[in-house]
Amino acid sequence: MRPINLTISAFGPYKDTVSVDFDCFRQGLFLISGDTGSGKTSLFDAMTFALYGEASGKDRSVKSFRSHYATSDDKTEVTLKFEHQGKVYIITRSPSYMRLKKSGEGLTQEAASVLLEMPNGHTLSKRNEVDEAILDLLGLTYTQFKHVALLPQGEFKDVLLAKSQERSELFRKIFSTSKYNTLQQDLSTLEQETKFELSIIEKSLESLYHQVSVETQDRTPKTLVEALNTQIEATHKHIEGLDKCINDVKSVEEKAKTALTLAEIEADKRTQLNQKLLEAKQLEAQENTINAWKVLNEKIDIAQKTLGEDALIIRTLKQTLSQNTNTIQQYQKEMLGTQAITQKNKEALESFTQQAPQIQEEILKVDRLKTMVPDLETIQTLTSLMAQGEKKQKDFESVLNQMLLQEKTKKEAIETVREKKETHPKLVALHQENERSLQEMKHAFTRHEHLERMQQSLITLQSKQPLITHVYESIRRLDTTMNQAYRNRLDQFLDQQAGYIARTLKDNEPCPVCGSTHHPHPAHKPDDESVDQQTIDTMMQFSNAVSELRNQTAQSMNNIQKDTQTLINTLNAVSKTIAEPKEVLTQKLEALTLQQQTLTQAINQSSEIIASLPSINQELEVLSQSISQTEHALQAQRIENATYETDLKTLNQRVGDYDIKAVNQEIKMLELKHETYQKDLNQTQTTYDQSKSNLERIDTLSRQLNDTIKKDTQTLDTLEAQFVHSVIHAGFEDLSDYENTMTKAPEYDANKQRIHEFETTRLKVTQAIQSLEQDLKDAKHENLEDLKTLIENTKNQLTQLNNELRTNHSTYDQLKRLYDDILKKQRQYDTQAHHFDMISNLSKTANGRLKGALRVSFELYVQSAYFNKILIYANQRLAAMSDGRYQLFRKEDYDDKRPTVGLDLEVFDAYTGMRRDVSTLSGGEMFKASLAMALGLSDVIQSMSGGIEIDMLFVDEGFGSLDQESLNQAINTLIELSENHRLVGIISHLQELKQQIDQQIIIQKSPTGSKLQQRV
Structure with a gap:
C-alpha cells in the first residue's frame, strides 16, 4: 500500500482545502517541517482517519478533528488516494461534528460519512462495509497499521x-494471541468443572454404598454388592408366594359380591311397590280439586272467545285517551320553557347591538398597529447586527495587537541571526577536520567491537541450545499426549453417536449410515454420555495449536544450530584483520569524541539560529500582510457599525417607544376579541330564531290534540253500554261475575297443565304396580347381613396381603435400583477419573503449572x-x-x-x-x-x-535528542528503508534535516489557518 494523494479540508489547523502529492516523492526520504502546532502530525491523523476512522496517536480524539477556523459552510473531510497491488483506491471520510446553523441560531449535528471507490468503479458508503473492505484489502487492523506504517509522536x-x-x-x-489465553482459561475452567463433577460422583457413590445394610463388618464394595444381590433374590421369591394367596381370596370375594347384588335388587323392588301403592291413594284424594279446575277453565274459554274482542277495543281506547292527556300536559311545560329562552336571546341581541361601535373602533386600531410592524422588525434586525459588529471590532483589535507584538519579536530575532553568521564558518571548518580523524578511529574500534560482539553472540547461542532442546521435548510430549487424548475422546464421541442412532433403528427400515434394512448387531448406548461436540472441537483446536507450536520450536532449534556454525566461521575471518590494541584506540577516541561533541553543540546552536532567518523573514512578511489585512478589516467594521447606529436612530424616532413584541401581542389580542364577538353574535341570532319557531309549532300541536280527546271520550261511552248487554247474554250473572272470571284467566294454562299431569301420573302409577307385582311373584329371600359380613372379611384379608405385597415390592425395587445405581455410578466414576487426569495435565501444561516442565503459559x-x-x-x-x-x-x-x-x-x-x-x-x-x-x-x-506490503513509513519527532553522528546513522537506516520503492516521511523541525533532505513538506501557521507547500 502506497499513498498517492492526500486532500484535507477544515481539518485540524487547516481551514482551507490543502493537498499533498506523494507521487512527487516517488523514491527516498522526505521531511515534514513546521512550527509547533502548525499541523505536521495532523497529516498522519488525516491519513489514519481516512483508512480506519481513528487518530494516529493515543492522545488525540476524532472529535477534535474539526478545524476551529472553519465556518458553517466549510465541510470537514479527508480524501486519500492510494495504490495497492497495482490498483488505485480512493476513500473519503468525514467525522461527526457540531457546526453553526446556516439559517437561524444555535448548533446542528453534521453526521459522519464515508465513501470508498473501488478500481472497478463500485462504491461502498456504509461504515461497517468500508471498514471490512479496508481490513480485507490491507490485511492489517488499526493497531497493526499504526505499528507498521506510523510511528506516532511519543508512542513508539x-x-x-x-x-x-x-x-x-x-x-x-x-x-x-488472546485466543491462547482464552484456551488457557477454558482449560482451567474445564479442569475445575471436571474435578467438581468427579467429587460429586464420588460422594454419590459413597452415599449409595452407605445404603446397603449387611450384618458383616466387611464393607468392601465387592462384599456389599454380593450381599445386595442375595437380598434381591430372597425378596423376589416372597413376592411370588403373596401373589398366589391374593388370587385365592379374590375368587371367594367375587362370588359373595354376586349373591349380595341379587338380594339387594329384590329388596329394592319391594320398597318400590310399597311406594307406588301409597302414591295411588294420594292421587284419589286430589280428584275433587281437579274437577273444580276443569269447570273454571270452561268459563274462561267462553269469556275469551265470545267477549274478548269487544273488551280489547275498550281497553285500547282508554289507553289512547290517557296517553293524549299526558301529551297535552308536556306541551304546556315545553311552551313555558321555550318562551323563557326566546326572551333571554332577545335581550342578548340588544346587548350585542350596544357593543358594535367599540368593536369598530378597535378594528381601526389594529390597522394602525400593523403599519408599524415592518419598522419594528428592521430595528430588531439592526440591533442584532450592531451587537455582532461590535464583537467583531473587538476581536479585530485584539488580533491586531497580538500581531504587532509578534512583529516586534521577529525583528529582534533577525538581529540575533546576523551576529551568529560571523562566527559560524570557523566552527564548521574545525569540526570537519576533527570529524575525519574521528571516523578513522571509529572504523578501527568498530572492528574490535564487532569481534567481541560476535564472541558474545556465540556464547548466547550456545547457551540457548539446551533450553530450546528442553522446550522442544516438553512440547513434543504435550503434542503426543494431546493427540492421544483427542483420539480417545473422539472414539468415545463416535460410540456415543452410534448408540443414539442404534436406538432409532427398526427392522425392514434402512439405516441412515449404511442403508441396510437388517440390524443384527446394533450399537449399545454408552454408560458415559458426557462428551459433546464442543468438547471435541476445543480439544482439536488445542491439539492443532500445540502441533503448530512444536513445528515452530523445531525450526527455531535448527536455526540456532545454523547461526552458531556461521558465527564461528565469521569470527575466524574477522580476528585476522585486528592490528592495533583496543586500549590505545579507546583513549584517543574518547578524547577526540569529547572535543567533537563540544564543537557539534556549538555548530548546531549556530546553524539553527542562522537557518531560521529565511523562515523568520518569510513569517515577518506574512505577518506584515496579515497586519495590513486586519487593519483594513477593522476600519471596514467600524464604518459598518456607524451605519447601523445611524439607521437605528432614524427608525426609533419614527416609531417612538413601541416594542415589536408588545405590538404583535396587542394586534393578536384585538383580532381574537373581534372574532369572538362576531362568533357569539351569530350563535345568539341563530338560537333566537330556532326558539321562536319552536313556540309556534307547539301551540299548533296542542290545539289539534284537544279536538282528538273530545271525539274519543264520546266513542268510549257508547262502547261500554253495548258491552254490558253482551256479558249478560253470554251466561254471566252480571258484569261483576265476568270481571271476577277474567281475573282468574292467567291461571288457565297452569290449571290445564295440572290436569294433564294428574292424568299422566295416575296412569304411570297403575302400570308400575302391575309390573312390580309380576317381578316379585317368584322371588327368593337371602340374608343380606351374612353376605356383607363375608365380603368385609375377604376385604380385610386382601388389604393385609396387598400391604405386605406392596412393602415387598417397594423393598425389591429399592434394592434393585440401589444395585443398578451402584454399578452405573462406579463405571461413571472410573470414566470421569480418567477424563480428569487428562484434562488436569493439559490445563497445568497450558498454564505453566506442570511440575518438572517449563513454567510459562x-x-x-x-x-x-x-x-x-x-x-x-x-x-x-x-x-x-x-x-x-x-x-x-x-x-x-x-x-x-x-x-x-x-x-x-x-x-x-x-x-x-x-x-x-x-x-x-x-x-x-x-x-x-x-x-x-x-x-x-x-x-x-x-x-x-x-507478505502484506506497506510501502510507506512515517516517523513523528524524536530526532532532537541525537548528536550529529547518531543522527546520520538514523538517517542512513531510514534511507535504506526508503529503497525498493518505499516512501519514508519524517516530522522534525531540526535544521540539519532540512539541509540533508531535499524533498520536503513545509507547513506555516497563520491567524486564518495553516498552509503547506511541497519542495522536491
Missing part, C-alpha cells in the same frame, strides 16, 4: 520501555516467540545505528533450574560487556533503540500478515 518508545505485562497486552492486540510462550523475531530484526537496525555497540535481549531469569520466561527487555553494551536495563540508556540512545524496536515490530507484522 512504548514498545521499548513497557513492562512485561504491558508488553504482553500490546502483543495480544497486535498478534491476536501457552500465550506467553507464543508471545515470546514473536518477541524473539522482533529482536532479531530490531538488532539488525540497532547495530547499524550504534556502530555495533548495543544489542537488545529478552530477560531470562533462572530459579532452581526452573526458568520463568517473561517479556522484560535489557540491552547488551559491547563497551562494558554487560547487560543492563533499557531505561538506563541516554535520550539519544533510547531513541535509536526505540526506532529499531518499532521497525522490527513493523517487519514482523508484515511478515506474519501473509
Whole structure:
C-alpha cells in the first residue's frame, strides 16, 4: 500500500482545502517541517482517519478533528488516494461534528460519512462495509497499521520501555494471541468443572454404598454388592408366594359380591311397590280439586272467545285517551320553557347591538398597529447586527495587537541571526577536520567491537541450545499426549453417536449410515454420555495449536544450530584483520569524541539560529500582510457599525417607544376579541330564531290534540253500554261475575297443565304396580347381613396381603435400583477419573503449572516467540545505528533450574560487556533503540500478515535528542528503508534535516489557518 494523494479540508489547523502529492516523492526520504502546532502530525491523523476512522496517536480524539477556523459552510473531510497491488483506491471520510446553523441560531449535528471507490468503479458508503473492505484489502487492523506504517509522536518508545505485562497486552492486540489465553482459561475452567463433577460422583457413590445394610463388618464394595444381590433374590421369591394367596381370596370375594347384588335388587323392588301403592291413594284424594279446575277453565274459554274482542277495543281506547292527556300536559311545560329562552336571546341581541361601535373602533386600531410592524422588525434586525459588529471590532483589535507584538519579536530575532553568521564558518571548518580523524578511529574500534560482539553472540547461542532442546521435548510430549487424548475422546464421541442412532433403528427400515434394512448387531448406548461436540472441537483446536507450536520450536532449534556454525566461521575471518590494541584506540577516541561533541553543540546552536532567518523573514512578511489585512478589516467594521447606529436612530424616532413584541401581542389580542364577538353574535341570532319557531309549532300541536280527546271520550261511552248487554247474554250473572272470571284467566294454562299431569301420573302409577307385582311373584329371600359380613372379611384379608405385597415390592425395587445405581455410578466414576487426569495435565501444561516442565503459559510462550523475531530484526537496525555497540535481549531469569520466561527487555553494551536495563540508556540512545524496536515490530507484522506490503513509513519527532553522528546513522537506516520503492516521511523541525533532505513538506501557521507547500 502506497499513498498517492492526500486532500484535507477544515481539518485540524487547516481551514482551507490543502493537498499533498506523494507521487512527487516517488523514491527516498522526505521531511515534514513546521512550527509547533502548525499541523505536521495532523497529516498522519488525516491519513489514519481516512483508512480506519481513528487518530494516529493515543492522545488525540476524532472529535477534535474539526478545524476551529472553519465556518458553517466549510465541510470537514479527508480524501486519500492510494495504490495497492497495482490498483488505485480512493476513500473519503468525514467525522461527526457540531457546526453553526446556516439559517437561524444555535448548533446542528453534521453526521459522519464515508465513501470508498473501488478500481472497478463500485462504491461502498456504509461504515461497517468500508471498514471490512479496508481490513480485507490491507490485511492489517488499526493497531497493526499504526505499528507498521506510523510511528506516532511519543508512542513508539512504548514498545521499548513497557513492562512485561504491558508488553504482553500490546502483543495480544497486535498478534491476536488472546485466543491462547482464552484456551488457557477454558482449560482451567474445564479442569475445575471436571474435578467438581468427579467429587460429586464420588460422594454419590459413597452415599449409595452407605445404603446397603449387611450384618458383616466387611464393607468392601465387592462384599456389599454380593450381599445386595442375595437380598434381591430372597425378596423376589416372597413376592411370588403373596401373589398366589391374593388370587385365592379374590375368587371367594367375587362370588359373595354376586349373591349380595341379587338380594339387594329384590329388596329394592319391594320398597318400590310399597311406594307406588301409597302414591295411588294420594292421587284419589286430589280428584275433587281437579274437577273444580276443569269447570273454571270452561268459563274462561267462553269469556275469551265470545267477549274478548269487544273488551280489547275498550281497553285500547282508554289507553289512547290517557296517553293524549299526558301529551297535552308536556306541551304546556315545553311552551313555558321555550318562551323563557326566546326572551333571554332577545335581550342578548340588544346587548350585542350596544357593543358594535367599540368593536369598530378597535378594528381601526389594529390597522394602525400593523403599519408599524415592518419598522419594528428592521430595528430588531439592526440591533442584532450592531451587537455582532461590535464583537467583531473587538476581536479585530485584539488580533491586531497580538500581531504587532509578534512583529516586534521577529525583528529582534533577525538581529540575533546576523551576529551568529560571523562566527559560524570557523566552527564548521574545525569540526570537519576533527570529524575525519574521528571516523578513522571509529572504523578501527568498530572492528574490535564487532569481534567481541560476535564472541558474545556465540556464547548466547550456545547457551540457548539446551533450553530450546528442553522446550522442544516438553512440547513434543504435550503434542503426543494431546493427540492421544483427542483420539480417545473422539472414539468415545463416535460410540456415543452410534448408540443414539442404534436406538432409532427398526427392522425392514434402512439405516441412515449404511442403508441396510437388517440390524443384527446394533450399537449399545454408552454408560458415559458426557462428551459433546464442543468438547471435541476445543480439544482439536488445542491439539492443532500445540502441533503448530512444536513445528515452530523445531525450526527455531535448527536455526540456532545454523547461526552458531556461521558465527564461528565469521569470527575466524574477522580476528585476522585486528592490528592495533583496543586500549590505545579507546583513549584517543574518547578524547577526540569529547572535543567533537563540544564543537557539534556549538555548530548546531549556530546553524539553527542562522537557518531560521529565511523562515523568520518569510513569517515577518506574512505577518506584515496579515497586519495590513486586519487593519483594513477593522476600519471596514467600524464604518459598518456607524451605519447601523445611524439607521437605528432614524427608525426609533419614527416609531417612538413601541416594542415589536408588545405590538404583535396587542394586534393578536384585538383580532381574537373581534372574532369572538362576531362568533357569539351569530350563535345568539341563530338560537333566537330556532326558539321562536319552536313556540309556534307547539301551540299548533296542542290545539289539534284537544279536538282528538273530545271525539274519543264520546266513542268510549257508547262502547261500554253495548258491552254490558253482551256479558249478560253470554251466561254471566252480571258484569261483576265476568270481571271476577277474567281475573282468574292467567291461571288457565297452569290449571290445564295440572290436569294433564294428574292424568299422566295416575296412569304411570297403575302400570308400575302391575309390573312390580309380576317381578316379585317368584322371588327368593337371602340374608343380606351374612353376605356383607363375608365380603368385609375377604376385604380385610386382601388389604393385609396387598400391604405386605406392596412393602415387598417397594423393598425389591429399592434394592434393585440401589444395585443398578451402584454399578452405573462406579463405571461413571472410573470414566470421569480418567477424563480428569487428562484434562488436569493439559490445563497445568497450558498454564505453566506442570511440575518438572517449563513454567510459562501457552500465550506467553507464543508471545515470546514473536518477541524473539522482533529482536532479531530490531538488532539488525540497532547495530547499524550504534556502530555495533548495543544489542537488545529478552530477560531470562533462572530459579532452581526452573526458568520463568517473561517479556522484560535489557540491552547488551559491547563497551562494558554487560547487560543492563533499557531505561538506563541516554535520550539519544533510547531513541535509536526505540526506532529499531518499532521497525522490527513493523517487519514482523508484515511478515506474519501473509507478505502484506506497506510501502510507506512515517516517523513523528524524536530526532532532537541525537548528536550529529547518531543522527546520520538514523538517517542512513531510514534511507535504506526508503529503497525498493518505499516512501519514508519524517516530522522534525531540526535544521540539519532540512539541509540533508531535499524533498520536503513545509507547513506555516497563520491567524486564518495553516498552509503547506511541497519542495522536491
